[in-house]
Amino acid sequence: MSYDTVVVGAGLAGLTAALRLTERGQRVMIVARGVGATHLAPATIDVLGYLGDTRVGAPAGSLAALIAASPDHPYAHITADQLATAVTWFGAHAAALGYSGSVGENMLLPTALGVPKPSALAPRSMAGGDLRGGGRFLFVGFKGFKDFHPALIADNLVRAPLPLPITARALELEPPSSRLGDLSGRVIAGRFDADNLTDWLVGELENRVEPDERIGVPAVLGLRSGDQTWQELEKRLGCTVFEVSTLPPSVPGIRLFNALTAALRARGARLVLGVRAVGAHANNGHIDTIDVANATGTVSHAVGSVLLATGGFPSGGLELDSFGATRETVFDLPLIGVPETDRVRFAPNYFDPQPLASAGVPTDDLLRPVDANGHPVYTNLHAAGAILGGAIPWKEKSGTGISVASGYAAAEAILAPAAQSVSEAVR
Amino acid sequence: MQNTSMSSLEADVLVIGGGSTGAGVARDAALRGFSTILVERRDLADGTTGRFHGLLHSGGRYAVKDPSAARECIAENRILRVTAADCIEDTGGMFVSTPWDDPEYGDQFLEGCRATGVPAEEIPVAEALRREPRVNPGIRRAFLVPDASLDPWKLVWGCARSAEEHGARILPYHRVLDLEVDGERVVGAHIRNQRSGEEFRIHATVVINAAGAWAGQIAELAHCRVNVRAGMGLMIAMNHRLVQMCVNRCKRPADGDILLPLRTACVIGTTDVFVPDPDETEIRQADIDLLLDEGEKLVPGFRQARALHAWAGVRPLFEDTAAVAETRDVTRSHALLDHSSREGVAGFLTITGGKTTTFRLMAEAAVDAACQQLGGLRPCTTAEVALAGSESHVPYRIGNRLAAREPLPQAEEIICECELITRSMLEETIRERDTTSLDDIRRVLRLAMGPCQGGFCIYRATGILHQGGKVDQADANRGLLDFLEERWKGIHPILHGDQLRQARLDDWIFQGILDVEHLPA
Numbered sequence: 001m002s003y004d005t006v007v008v009g010a011g012l013a014g015l016t017a018a019l020r021l022t023e024r025g026q027r028v029m030i031v032a033r034g035v036g037a038t039h040l041a042p043a044t045i046d047v048l049g050y051l052g053d054t055r056v057g058a059p060a061g062s063l064a065a066l067i068a069a070s071p072d073h074p075y076a077h078i079t080a081d082q083l084a085t086a087v088t089w090f091g092a093h094a095a096a097l098g099y100s101g102s103v104g105e106n107m108l109l110p111t112a113l114g115v116p117k118p119s120a121l122a123p124r125s126m127a128g129g130d131l132r133g134g135g136r137f138l139f140v141g142f143k144g145f146k147d148f149h150p151a152l153i154a155d156n157l158v159r160a161p162l163p164l165p166i167t168a169r170a171l172e173l174e175p176p177s178s179r180l181g182d183l184s185g186r187v188i189a190g191r192f193d194a195d196n197l198t199d200w201l202v203g204e205l206e207n208r209v210e211p212d213e214r215i216g217v218p219a220v221l222g223l224r225s226g227d228q229t230w231q232e233l234e235k236r237l238g239c240t241v242f243e244v245s246t247l248p249p250s251v252p253g254i255r256l257f258n259a260l261t262a263a264l265r266a267r268g269a270r271l272v273l274g275v276r277a278v279g280a281h282a283n284n285g286h287i288d289t290i291d292v293a294n295a296t297g298t299v300s301h302a303v304g305s306v307l308l309a310t311g312g313f314p315s316g317g318l319e320l321d322s323f324g325a326t327r328e329t330v331f332d333l334p335l336i337g338v339p340e341t342d343r344v345r346f347a348p349n350y351f352d353p354q355p356l357a358s359a360g361v362p363t364d365d366l367l368r369p370v371d372a373n374g375h376p377v378y379t380n381l382h383a384a385g386a387i388l389g390g391a392i393p394w395k396e397k398s399g400t401g402i403s404v405a406s407g408y409a410a411a412e413a414i415l416a417p418a419a420q421s422v423s424e425a426v427r
Numbered sequence: 428m429q430n431t432s433m434s435s436l437e438a439d440v441l442v443i444g445g446g447s448t449g450a451g452v453a454r455d456a457a458l459r460g461f462s463t464i465l466v467e468r469r470d471l472a473d474g475t476t477g478r479f480h481g482l483l484h485s486g487g488r489y490a491v492k493d494p495s496a497a498r499e500c501i502a503e504n505r506i507l508r509v510t511a512a513d514c515i516e517d518t519g520g521m522f523v524s525t526p527w528d529d530p531e532y533g534d535q536f537l538e539g540c541r542a543t544g545v546p547a548e549e550i551p552v553a554e555a556l557r558r559e560p561r562v563n564p565g566i567r568r569a570f571l572v573p574d575a576s577l578d579p580w581k582l583v584w585g586c587a588r589s590a591e592e593h594g595a596r597i598l599p600y601h602r603v604l605d606l607e608v609d610g611e612r613v614v615g616a617h618i619r620n621q622r623s624g625e626e627f628r629i630h631a632t633v634v635i636n637a638a639g640a641w642a643g644q645i646a647e648l649a650h651c652r653v654n655v656r657a658g659m660g661l662m663i664a665m666n667h668r669l670v671q672m673c674v675n676r677c678k679r680p681a682d683g684d685i686l687l688p689l690r691t692a693c694v695i696g697t698t699d700v701f702v703p704d705p706d707e708t709e710i711r712q713a714d715i716d717l718l719l720d721e722g723e724k725l726v727p728g729f730r731q732a733r734a735l736h737a738w739a740g741v742r743p744l745f746e747d748t749a750a751v752a753e754t755r756d757v758t759r760s761h762a763l764l765d766h767s768s769r770e771g772v773a774g775f776l777t778i779t780g781g782k783t784t785t786f787r788l789m790a791e792a793a794v795d796a797a798c799q800q801l802g803g804l805r806p807c808t809t810a811e812v813a814l815a816g817s818e819s820h821v822p823y824r825i826g827n828r829l830a831a832r833e834p835l836p837q838a839e840e841i842i843c844e845c846e847l848i849t850r851s852m853l854e855e856t857i858r859e860r861d862t863t864s865l866d867d868i869r870r871v872l873r874l875a876m877g878p879c880q881g882g883f884c885i886y887r888a889t890g891i892l893h894q895g896g897k898v899d900q901a902d903a904n905r906g907l908l909d910f911l912e913e914r915w916k917g918i919h920p921i922l923h924g925d926q927l928r929q930a931r932l933d934d935w936i937f938q939g940i941l942d943v944e945h946l947p948a
Contacts, residue, residue: 038934112886145840182838182839196554248940311929314928324923348919394934394935
């Protein structure tokens with residue numbers, strides 16, 4: 001089979017790129033070992049939350065400072081306009097989640113530990129938790145759900161640095177006895193989909209909510225019907241309700257994955273999970289075919305372009321072996337941010353700067369992986385998401401922002417006449 | 428020094444040190460009817476005992492070069508299998524001659540075992556590989572011995588609970604600031620409660636110094652000299668049981684020659700380096716590489732297997748006379764020092780050296796000696812009486828927690844999926860141990876000791892501690908952050924491969940999702 005583009009990796013970067021490419025008429029196949037970090041991370045779009053120790057209020061307005069401090073950062077290859085376009089485009093195309101917010105200003109959404117975390121965009125079921133306006137909050141947990149501790153959230157939030165004061169209290173509800181047990185967020189979400197847990201929740205809360213309180217619940221309001229459940233709760237309780245994301249698996253993240261893959265399938269993209277891209281055949285620096293290994297063997301696919309979106313160490317895009325060697329796992333691409341094998345890779349204190357933290361692939365402005373001289377390794381290979389070097393996304397709170405922006409920008413580069421003509425010429 | 432306003436406690440026996448030796452001494456003394464207090468500067472089994480590899484020696488390891496240690500080991504091995512059954516998994520042990528080992532050493536080994544009474548049986552290589560399919564297929568000889576896997580925390584807590592049942596007081600997080608010497612006699616100690624800061628005295632007829640590698644520091648407080656040196660040994664825990672038996676190289680004991688199953692993991696050990704300060708145990712990359720390379724010889728593919736955690740413990744190596752150059756040349760038999768005959772200081776004994784396998788014997792020797800100063804010998808019963816938790820004499824089995832859980836899989840929340848710890852187990856431990864330290868809970872329940880190293884359970888445990896009213900949010904936050912720092916010490920030296928994937932997921936959970944860095948104070 002031949003494809004205009006084969007996307008390697010089914011995380012947020014790969015799905016974003018694939019959606020943009022299919023929208024522009026490309027024939028796309030996504031191959032991945034499994035689902036990506038969507039299932040682990042909240043579905044918020046975090047563009048930039050922290051510059052060093054300083055909380056960022058205006059993410060787009062802070063990118064210049066970020067790039068000045070971290071010249072190799074992925075955002076250095078993406079213009080401010082591209083970033084704004086990408087994020088806006090993304091919000092509109094993941095419409096099922098109803099994103100609100102913008103790259104101009106960060107919301108402050110509570111984490112499951114009660115820390116205000118900066119996010120540029122959030123699904124509307126989460127956006128009501130924006131703490132910037134102050135006010136009164138009620139956090140509600142469910143007995144039997146071990147991944148949400150409302151009292152700790154409330155006690156921490158009232159002590160958090162916020163522009164306006166808030167009050168917060170906690171309530172733990174006991175679900176119907178037949179519903180107790182060892183519950184994961186995903187199981188509870190399934191019960192919101194299938195059963196009448198909404199009625200139960202409204203019944204428990206309607207006489208316990210103060211009129212001006214906003215209600216924070218764990219982000220488990222359903223996988224299929226999460227948005228409807230949230231709307232129904234707001235309507236019936238007559239107050240703002242919001243989901244708070246917690247430990248993986250991330251229910252909002254799974255909703256996002258489902259929404260994006262449904263849109264991709266509707267546009268004829270092919271999504272193949274459980275396979276592994278193992279290499280490519282190239283001529284004159286141009287990839288002609290990519291090899292994909294499945295359970296029975298390896299298949300070569302002719303490609304116009306390849307997008308590498310395999311993620312960093314946690315997703316298997318990068319590997320460190322026991323001898324201290326770090327490698328990119330599909331193409332063995334050159335890396336930046338990797339200490340020499342005989343140097344310290346991990347600082348002895350957990351929160352100190354970690355030498356290997358920003359390891360990843362360096363690229364040019366078309367997001368093509370480059371060698372030490374800055375030349376593209378392959379003219380038609382692009383990279384997006386957590387495989388990109390130069391960022392420490394879990395500290396910067398920039399992970400989903402980098403994925404969306406670089407996924408979109410890589411798709412644009414693949415679609416751009418300049419890049420296209422090079423591939424065409426070699427083809 | 429005398430401070431009359433300071434409160435004081437009285438006891439027949441004061442035990443200093445809460446490792447296996449100290450806990451064994453406290454239990455032995457309490458069983459003999461002496462009023463007993465044990466003080467430990469940190470948590471029980473937080474020193475050498477909680478940081479050893481977990482091998483209940485058959486004696487095979489010492490059969491050739493330290494026959495008296497071998498005899499002690501096999502005798503104690505037989506006793507503990509009965510009296511401390513719940514702490515022991517009867518894995519069995521195997522000595523193998525790898526291509527790097529002289530197969531003729533096997534003859535010396537068999538002869539040594541015969542001479543010391545350690546049951547050893549040579550089996551065909553094919554049979555050895557059938558039992559341990561991951562072991563190097565190039566092995567040339569294999570011998571079975573009754574080694575077993577020992578849970579050091581269960582052992583120490585079993586001793587402590589037995590001692591308490593017989594009236595002893597066990598005081599973890601109580602540090603000895605000074606010993607009180609009256610003329611030619613130690614009469615007690617000046618103690619600080621490390622948690623509350625409160626200081627008080629304990630007066631005792633006999634003070635038993637069971638501080639292991641720290642015994643020299645304690646002895647100095649009474650102007651006595653105990654020349655105990657710290658021999659640091661490195662261990663690495665692997666994610667799976669790569670072997671089901673305790674596998675030893677059949678050669679003279681050296682570095683990295685033991686690989687044994689310990690609960691759901693397996694542990695390779697060890698190294699042996701003198702360190703000047705038992706509290707300074709820096710893990711060196713060279714030692715990590717040495718263990719990985721030696722592991723590769725025992726189990727090909729070892730370097731690709733998932734390494735979870737590395738840690739170092741310090742053996743107390745007692746030298747009564749001239750300096751010894753090599754730590755492995757110091758006898759592993761214990762030393763009992765009566766400071767009245769050595770330095771003319773009465774009421775003060777030191778028990779050190781030895782090894783966890785022989786802790787009971789050491790305790791017996793120490794309390795026998797104490798009896799002489801307490802009005803006559805009372806018989807020791809620790810060889811017959813079971814430890815708390817081991818009364819049924821049923822050995823631990825790897826599937827016990829799962830078996831208990833399986834009939835009612837949905838009965839309650841599982842807080843730690845790796846180690847199958849339920850909410851009620853956690854809440855009971857918080858209550859019974861009267862602790863709010865995640866690290867203390869870890870040692871009792873093995874919380875956060877599985878593959879994810881606390882990635883999921885630590886948030887849950889923090890929330891439950893806080894919800895139970897045991898800690899306010901500030902202490903809950905601090906406890907969480909302290910735990911992350913503490914666990915990192917064991918993770919970062921060995922971090923590679925699949926465990927790095929896990930560690931990065933944990934970074935995402937704690938920093939990316941929960942944002943622990945910006946918790947309010």
